[in-house]
Amino acid sequence: MVHVTKIYLPDKEKYKSYVDKIYESGWLTNNGPLVQELEKRLEEYLGVKNLLCVSNGTSAIQLAYRLLELEGEVVTTPFSFVSTTSSIAAEGLTPVFADIDPESYNIDPQNIESAITEKTSAIAPCHVFGNACEIDKIDEIADKHHLKVIYDASHAFDVKYKDKHILNYGDISxxxxxxTKIFHTIEGAAIVIKDDALYEKAKIVRSYGVDGPDSVGMLGINAKMNEFEAAMGLCMLDEETIIHEQRKASREYYVKQLKDYIQMQKKNEDATQSYTYFPIVFRSEEEMDKVRSALLEKDIAPRQYFYPSLDTLSYVEKRRIMPISRDISSRILVIPMHSGVEPTVSKIVVETLEKLRR
Ligand SMILES: Cc1ncc(COP(=O)(O)O)c(C=O)c1O
Structure with a gap:
């Protein structure tokens, strides 16, 4: 079966040489030398400051709320991976949804203001499929209402907004x-923090809140990355260009073959193109279902991603239904961008749609 993502494994000999180093030092976790090296290299590679590696993306977002000591409500997108919402709820905050733009699939700034109440403390958008949000408009709203902005940039490793890496935006990204991501550390994540003092605090909160040999200064969590994960990241960084070129070629092929048949995500013109995912939106749920079945018959597994729309989760307040997010969720598929499967996928999509639309 060809799955929607294929895990990339970098050069084995290089990884082994890092494992040798770990065996020599006997340092496996707790802010080891490889984690520190990865943080430094990522800051240089991405052009960001105050980057901290953590255990996974979900804990990264949770850490952001904990650091900012937020209370009340957070206005967020209903169209993202579940962690964007669950991390808000897990930190004792209330997710309040603002519906998405039907073409960019990102939170629509026009809907953010009407979701703000006197209890709102932050806005939490996601750069969906690496498509940059309308950052300037979101900043304007945040400034006007004195709100923090926490971006879920999980899909946007390869994206710049106005010539700066996208992780530079928001109070925390x-x-x-x-x-499964284009840059990975097996499990792992990073947060980039605008405020220097908050960055220092994050190092403590990431490690149980322990701020001295016999002292616990604040409420923390365990969100540490280990040395084997950092070693994977260091190897992956050396091969990012290969992954980038392969995904770029894959995307260009799909655009050429499919642009007349399906709705493609509308890109933010102030940002670079991301090559992380190739989402396609059909005219109806029936079309999506038929294409998915035809692909599965050939052992190709696309993913209905993101589904379900997060406003349908059992643990969120059913304050308002998000019709655009629900609609896009019901007729979207993300298709594989690897293994040379692109011609087969394109052919099946086109043939199925032509038959249905006849
Ligand atoms: C948009 C988005 N946010 C958050 C996450 C959570 O990241 P992790 O799986 O590292 O916890 C993912 C994971 O795939 C994601 O796609």
């Missing part, structure tokens, strides 16, 4: 380095 979080990015997952899960094994």
């Amino acid at each position: 979080a990015i997952s380095f899960h094994a």
